[in-house]
Each structure stands twice: as C-alpha cells, then as structure tokens.
Amino acid sequence: MSQGAWLYELGQQLRVDAVRAADAAGSGHPTSSMSAADLMAVLAARHLRYDFDDPHSPENDHLVFSKGHASPLLYALYKACGAVSDTELLSYRRRGSRLEGHPTPRLPWVEVATGSLGQGLPVGVGMALAGMHLDRLPYRVWVLCGDSELTEGSVWEAMEYAGDSGLGNLTAILDINRLGQRGPTRHGWDLDAYQRRAAAFGWNTIEIDGHDTAAIDDAYAQAEASPERPTAIIARTVKGAGASAVANQEGAHGKPLSDAEAAIAELGGVRDNRVTVTRPEAGHQPHSFPEGRLELPSYDTGSQTATRSAFGEAVTALGHARGDVVVLDGEVADSTRAQYFAKAHPERFFECYIAEQQMVAAAVGMQVRGWVPYAATFAAFFSRAYDFIRMAAISRANIKLVGSHAGVAIGQDGPSQMGLEDIAALRAVHGSVVLHPCDGNSTARLTAAMADHHGITYLRTMRADTPVLYGPDETFEIGGSKLPRSSDADQATVVSAGTTVHEALRAADILEREGIPLRVVDAYSIKPVDAATLRRAAADTGRIVVAEDHWPEGGLGDAVLDVFADTRPSPRLMKLAVSSMPASATPDEQLAEARIDAESIAEAVRAMVRQEEGASV
Template sequence: MSNPLESRVIELGKHVVRMTTAAGSGHPSSALSLGHIVGTLMYEQMRYDPCNPWNPASDRLVLSEGHSVPIVYATYADLGGVVGKSPAAKRALTLDDLKTLRELDSVLDGHPNPAEGFPFFDAATGSLGQGLSVGAGLALGARLSKIDKRIFVIIGDGESREGQIWEALDFIIDHKLVNVCPIFNCNGQGQADYVSKQQSADVLVGKLRAFGYDVQDVDGHKMDQIAAAVAKVGKGSMSIAIVARTQKGWGVDSLKDKSNHGKPLTAAQVADAEASLDKVAAELKLSKASGPAPKPPMPPSANGPAKKDKIAVMPFAEAVAKTGMAEAVAKNKLSTRRAYGAALVALGHADERIVAVDGDVSNSTFASLFGKAFPNRFFECKIAEQNMISVAAGLSAAGYIPFASSFAKFLARGYDQLEMAAITRANVKLVGSHAGCSLGADGPSQMSLPDLAYFRAYTNADDGRGNPALTFFHPADAVAAYRLTEMAANINGLCYVRTHRPDVPLIYPQDATFKLGGCGKLAEGNAVTVVGSGYMTTLALAAVRELEKAGVKCNLFDAYCLPMDAEPILSAARKANGVILTVEDNFAGGFNAALAEAAARSGDVKVFAMTCPRIPKSGKDGDIVLAALGLGVQNIVARLKELARG
C-alpha cells in the first residue's frame, strides 16, 4: 500500500519545476532527487512547528546540499510555514510565493539563508561540505541546553568528496552526538559528470561503517524505508548515517541526464514535465493529493540559553590572579594570547552562553584555561579548522557565543567557512594567535601575514543590519587583549581578535577603557604621527621614546580596532607635520590602507607605511626577523627621522 504522502511528493515536484522555470535559474534535477527524503522528514518525522521556526526545541534540518533548496521551499509552503526576519515580522509562506524564487525582495534565496527571512534554516549553505559541521554545533548547543532534539543533515554524494565532511563525521563520533544524522543523497551525478566511484553509495556505506556509524542503506524514493531509518536516530549508543540511493531528476524524464545540473526547464517544457510526473503517479497508482498538508509532530517545550543585555567581566587584576598570571603582570611581561585566555575565563564566569572551540592548540592559544574552568563548555576540534569554524556557527545558531581559536595562520584554511558564517550573520568570535612576523623562529609557515587585509575587507562591508560584517580587534598589550575580548563578546556579530606570542610590557593602565572604532594615544608631539598596531605598538613606542631623547617628539597612536574612526589620528597629524607613518607586522592592506583611504578623502595628510615587504624566513626570535625585514626599532627610528626632516 502506498504512502499518501507520495502523492504530495508528485505535487512538490511540479512546484520545483515551475518555480525554477519562473526564476530562470536553479537546480530542479537535484531538488527532485530529494522529494521523498524531504517529504518524509518535514511532513512526518521531524518534531517541529512550522508556525514557530524559532522554537529551540524543534528538530532541525540542515541542507548542506544547498542548491537543492527548492524542494524544501515547496514543502514548507505546502505546510504554510512561517517566514520573516523576526517573530514580529512573521507571515505564512504561500504556494504563490514560490514564484518569487531568487527575486531580490524574496525570502526564497537561491541557496538557504536564514538571515534573509527563512528561519526554518539555521545557517547559510551552498558552499559545499559545511552543513554537517553546523549540525554538530547545533547538537552541542542542544546538549548544553538539555534539549532532546534531532538534527538531520542532507549531503550530496559528490559533496562528500569534501574533506570537511569527514572532519565532521569524526567530530560527531568524538563527542558522541548521536542526535545528529547525516543523510547522503546518492543520485550518482555531480555537476560536470557522474560522481567518482569513491563517492558511490556502496563505497560510502563502507567508509561510514569504518568511521563508526550504524549505516542505514535505503531506497531514497521509498518513504517507508526512509521513515524506518530516521526513527532510529538518537535511540541508541551509535550514530546513525543514512545512505539514500536516489535518482537525479526523479519523475521528470527531461531532467534525468547528467547534463542537466543547474538547468531549469523552459516555459515550453513545463507541461511535459508535469505530464511526466503524472505518469509516474499513475504507474504507482497514486491518487491526486488533496486537502491541507499533514501537520508534523509538535516538539516539546524548552528554552535556550538566557540572554543578557551586557556581559561584564571581573577586573583585570582579579582575572589574571584567577588564571595564575599575577606574577607575570608584576614583572610587566604578559603576552596578548595569555591575556586572551584570562579574558575567556572571566567571560565564562559572567555568562553561561560563552563557549569555546579550539583546533588542538589550546595550550598555545590559552583557550585551555577555559577548558579547565568550564569543561562542559569547551569542545576540542583537533586539527580540523574548517569543521571548527562551522561548528561554531552551529553553536551560535543554538543561542551560544562561541570563541573559536587557533593559530591565525591555520584559520586561513577556514576563510570559506568564515564567509558562510558572515552570510548567516552568525555570532562567532575567531581568535588567531601567533600572528605576524613577531613569531620569529617558527618561520613563515606558522605566521599569518595577509590576515589583516582579508579581515579588513569584511569590516568595510555592511551586514545588512547597519553593522560591520565583521569587527577586528588587534590588542597591543594584556590590558587591551582583556578588554577587547570582552568587547567582542558583547557584539552581536562576527569578530576577529588577533593575538601574538611574545610577552610584552603593559602599555595601558589596568583600568583603561576602550571603544569601538577607537585608538589609544600614547605620545604627543609635533613631528611625525606614528600609528602602531598589535605587537608593533611596543616597537613603535620604543622608537618614539628614543627619538624624544634626541629632541624629536612624535605623536603615537595604538590602532586596535577596525572599522576605525580615523579622525583623531588625522587631526593630530594636521597639527603636526601632516605626515603619518603606520607600522605593522603583516603584509600591506591593514591599518595602513584604512588610514591611507581616510587621508585621501581628507586631502591634507600623507600616509607612509612600514609593513612586511616580502615572505620572511625564520630567525632565532621575532625581533631578529623584524629587523631583517626592516621593521625593527632602529628601522622605525631611521624612517621617522627621514619623515621628520621632510
């Protein structure tokens, strides 16, 4: 006997064809392969309320195979699911709305994106390989909130070639996240050709079993088989993985060939496609779907983590004492990476939403201090930075404030994941330690030199809510690191905190205050206006003090935030000799570029830069490397003398 939901899948297929044709783009063949899987989940198996997609107790669906999203849109519209950027702006999605797929003012984006008003999803997907990691983060959040929920993640077979998928599969086993279920849509086709045999259903079954999963091998167009497999999720001690054998373009003969990926039908072809689906319905002896869509089972009631208007940490002195750093402060030598660890612990005491993930370097980033203080809120990701960043995005979607730390250089392999978090508008804080040339002996494979230019690009973009797409913090000393980490926790959006390995003297008093877009004035003069950032502020200060002995007084600013208000620096430069010198341990494109653009707009100040001029090599310590690059204290002194002479 056929499942009555199969008749609805026929109608969903027609909607997929119509909506992609109306849009003139999209992926109808991929969407059609998922009709029975999505139908089983959204009509029957998932516990959720389509009228309240913000309910934290709801089962969740992450469509890692984001290009197949029209089938989800069609099902959600059939259910009358709620859309909108907030509960106050909610409305029911209608079948007529499907015609607006991919339009500029539509909530139906080309790929899943909750930020554009489709809150059924928790994260933007479409750049392949990332959804399972997001699902793992959602599961961690559910565990912390003591919520019994399941997370289903649909992954394409071609997509499973992405290494991040296997990072996430390991992570799920490591952390015993049995409520996460990866579902592999094995339709055998990629974009340009058939998938490799290495991504075939048979091989995937073997790989997943080797990874420790209880694999359910099902016909992806048999709803009873899908339902039986889904019902096992979260019931035992093993994680369930479903390998669903499907057909791309199911039900529509003209969309089954491998040449049809990402190709909607023309308007003239739609009638034949609908007739093809009706033929399948007749062969299966399905009656035409009628009446309202069946209501999915309701979730239990539950609450996510409690929100606070402001997170306030304990005084700096108390925090460093709690984390064993008081002696270092007394000796006036403490690195920004260690102060970050103290700040993270203080934040953990201040707010239960603070969580931390790290990529097997927590004893270097000092996130290990948080792990010792709050072991249930620290999640080791091992050497898998892409998975780590996407897990953080999932934790953010679950209502937590994740700090994700690694060496700044290693975070570079997760820039795509960061971009997807930005599209999601995730509340994730990245912390990159051991940044810049000051790392010294480890050499350029461990340094991060282009990161400032990369992250600065985000600080210049609006996130669609009137805020920067990312806020960048670059502390020069321990006090700044402590307070800027606190500031990052209070920003609802992406942040990047750049820390350094070397111990440095305290520049700021322990009760110093900082502000968004601000800078600290450390010296005043009438010669050149010097702007340092991070570790280089310490060297710039030494150079300025040396010049003072020779009677040359310079302005000195510590630039610690992007986007920045450049006016205090420009104003000081105008009152001096009209010249600014920026000093940085990274490639060009950071604070030097920000000030140069501001100066170009004002037209009355010149900006010169000292940045890393070439790919460096290792030296016995950071100062030796910096001197070899022309960035040592004496190099700064010499350049300032030149600029002071005019």
C-alpha cells in the same frame, strides 16, 4: 488515501513545485531537488518536530540543506508546510524575494546559509553538540547532503568528529543521485563505498532506495532509535526523478527544464497538499550554566604579559560571569591559552583537534542556539577555514575568532606559523570586526567587549610578553584607539597595533633626543578603525607612518589609507610592513629584518621630516 499513497503524492508535489519555481525564475537546480523530494516528504510528514509559528523555539528540530543549490525543494517544502504562499514560491530568485538562489537566514526557518558545499554537515555537528552538551534538549539535527559534496574534506572532518563524539541526535541524509555538475560523481551509485567510509568513522549506516517511502520512513525511525551513534542514511536516488526528459540525464544540472509543462503533467500536475508538521513536545527548557560577576584580570602598568595569556585569563573570567560563553580549540589550547577556560569550564570547552574547518563550523552551529562561541587557533591557520568564515557572514552568525602567534614577532618558528595574511582576510569579511591589542589590560577588556558585539569578531594576539601600557581602569571600545604618546608639537604620527606599538614608542624615544616629537597611535581596532583620531593626527602632524607586523596588502596600512581616500588634502603617508619572506630568526632579528622595529620606524620618520624640510628650503 493510504499513508504510502499520501507520501508519494507529497513527493510528487515537491517535485512539481521545484520545477515551477525554477521555471518562473529562469534558473535554479530543479533536478537536484527532484532526487531528494521523497526524502524530504517523509521527513516533514512523519519525523520532523518543528513549530513553523515559532522558529526560535529551543525545542525545534534543525534541518540543514547542505546541498543548498536544492533550494527549490526547500522552498517547495515550506509551501507544503504552509510557511510560504504559492505566490512567494514563484518569486524565487527575483530581486527582493526572500527565496534566494541558495538559502539564507532572510527566511526565519533557515538558520545558516548554505551553498558552499561541504559545510552543512560540519555546522550540523555544532548544532548537535549544542543539543547534547549545552542545551541538553532532545531535538534532532537532520542534514541533507549531496553526493558531489562528499568529496570535500570538511565532510569527513565532521564525520569523524560526530562518530567520535557519539552524536546520536545527528542524522545525515545522503542523496546519492550519481550525477554532479559536469558528469558522474566519484562513486556513482556504489552505496557500499559511502557506507564503508561512514561506518569507519563510527556511524550507524542504512542503505535504502531513496524513492521508497516506506523504506525512508523505516530508516528515519532507526536513526531516532540509535541514541549513541550518528546515523547516515545512504539513499540511492535519481536526479530529475519523475520527469523522463531529465531523469538520470547528464547535462541537466543547474538549469530549468526545457519543457516545464510537460514535466509537470508527467508528474501528475500541480497540487496544493498541506503537511501538518508535528510540533515538538512542550515543557523542555534549555540547560543554563551558572553566572556571576565579571572580574576581568588586571595587570600592573610596567609589568610584562603576553596578550595571548591575557585572552586566556579574560575569557575564563567571562565564562564565570556568563553561562552562554563557550570555547572551541584547534588542539593548540596550551599556546592560545584557551586551556585556562578548559580547566575552569570543562563542560563548555570543545576540543576540535587539528580540524579548523570543523572548529569554525561547530561555532556557527552553536551560535544558532544562542551560545557565544570563541574559537581559537594560530592566526595563520584560520586560512584553512576561511570559506566557513565567509559563509558565517552570510549566515549573520555571531562568532568570536581568536588568532594567536601573529606576525614575524613569533621568531624562530618561521613563516609557516606566522599569521601575516589574517588581518587582510578578516577585514574582507562582510560586517566583521578586527582587533589587535598590544598589552594585557587592553586584551582583557576587548575580549569581554567581543561577547557583547553581535557578528564575526576577530582578536589577534601575540606570543611574546610585552609591557603593560595601560592601567586596569582604562576603557577600550570597538572602533576606538589610544594615544600612548602625543603633544601639540608632534611633527609626525606613527600608527601601529600590537607589537609595533611598543616599537613605535621606542622610536619616539629615539626621535625625541633628536628634537622630533612623535605622536603614537595604538590602532587596536583595525576594523572599524578610529577615523576621527587618524584625521586629527593628519591635520596636526601632516605626516603618517604606518607600522604593522603583517604583509603590506590589506592590513592596518590599507585601513588607514581608506580613511584618507576621499580626504583633501591628504597627509603624506608611508607604510612599513613585512615585505619579504621571513625565515627562522629571533623575534628582534625578525622585526629588524622586516624593517618594522624601532630603528626602522625612526629612520622612516626622520627621512620624511628631513626630506620635507629640505624641500622647503
């Protein structure tokens, strides 16, 4: 059989198996799979360098299905490569099956979860950056994109970044099948429209018939021969190709074929061909950076420092100690203090500019290869990248997020710059950790602790200098808390974090003069929260006031309430939080206006104590 005939047969087999998988499941996206079948057949048989027996080999190429709904095609490809059996293929979408509706790393050959469209290419950029600048290995990154997702802004953030960075190890395979979920896509089969856009961002572009296996083969070869620029292969395809009942037909998206048997017969029947994917050339080792002894910065008790500065100094020290730590910036490194790392470790610092989606996506791509990325921007601006963070959790990703300029305490910049939703948003992410230290030494130690914790970890830092409460030898664990003030006589407890720890301590000084001893909990770990300390405080004092520089919904107050949701009896509990829209004002004015300053905290405790004392008379 000639090479062209073999590739044709393989493409038909992938279509048949995609139809069979969706038919067995009673759901899925076979037509979206059928359009790209020839593209994947040629890639696997001729150009992919991958060892299915060693999916974690640093020399492997990386294949990302950005159009994750085409999972039947991916699983059909795995079957053709001998990675999954036909029995497992037909378990698609069933409970307990590894073959989920959209790919996830439950399969060892899937490195990132996809399905939220527009994310595969930005993540691929991170992988390509790792290959070129960190691992310094010759692997390639192949990303299959659908035409519908090319309207997502994140795709063009990725296009610009890749073109500007000269990522010649990245190839985007654009499956232009003309039809989206509800009808035609914006540009239909106007390949030139896509070509002009990609070329404008500095990409090498190749327009082809996506069902001509010889043309596909040649396009991949051209991409491999273009080391200085990323390549976009713009392939005209037919949705549902090979089955006349659905080919190029509207209304066939996202559902199994009504007559799968007829379509399979038309496609030439069930096949069981096997592809021997070429393994990568052995002998390459990933680059490693020097490592040394960790010497975190330390600050004298009573001195003043900003937690954002402590982060910058700590992550820089961490970079000296650990060669796997990298930092990504959203063009605010001077404010987040990530610039300290950039000056000390320029080879491991990546400027993503004002493109927070690309910044988080690049971090996800880098962690695939074992790097430990810290991505830093203003706390408020992570909201732009929230879907990427959500998908990172599904990817089981190991990324560190650092949000500065939190809360109203930043002052005159006003609400557009204030992170007031960030705790709620990051607490809601599956398996996440949320940390909000109040001083320099706690920030430094928690910055280091983040590197040792696998998962999505968020550190919230502050703009202003704050007093150093803890000595440099104090320990800070994820899930812990501190008691900067407590006694056996305490009549109430204030639970605080960040700025409000200092306000709570000032409130304690006010109340002490009035004969109301106050316990102060520094709940620097908001998720997981230190439930044991909170329960003990409730048992000892019976009254809890939570003070936080955040909206009342979903923040520290709700984390505390969760602790007592199933506790009987529950303490009396009051939440103090930012309840009205702030405007420009000084930091002290902001805290007072939001009623989370020392006077407001003291007033809340005083009223709680006196009300109960009056009720008992």
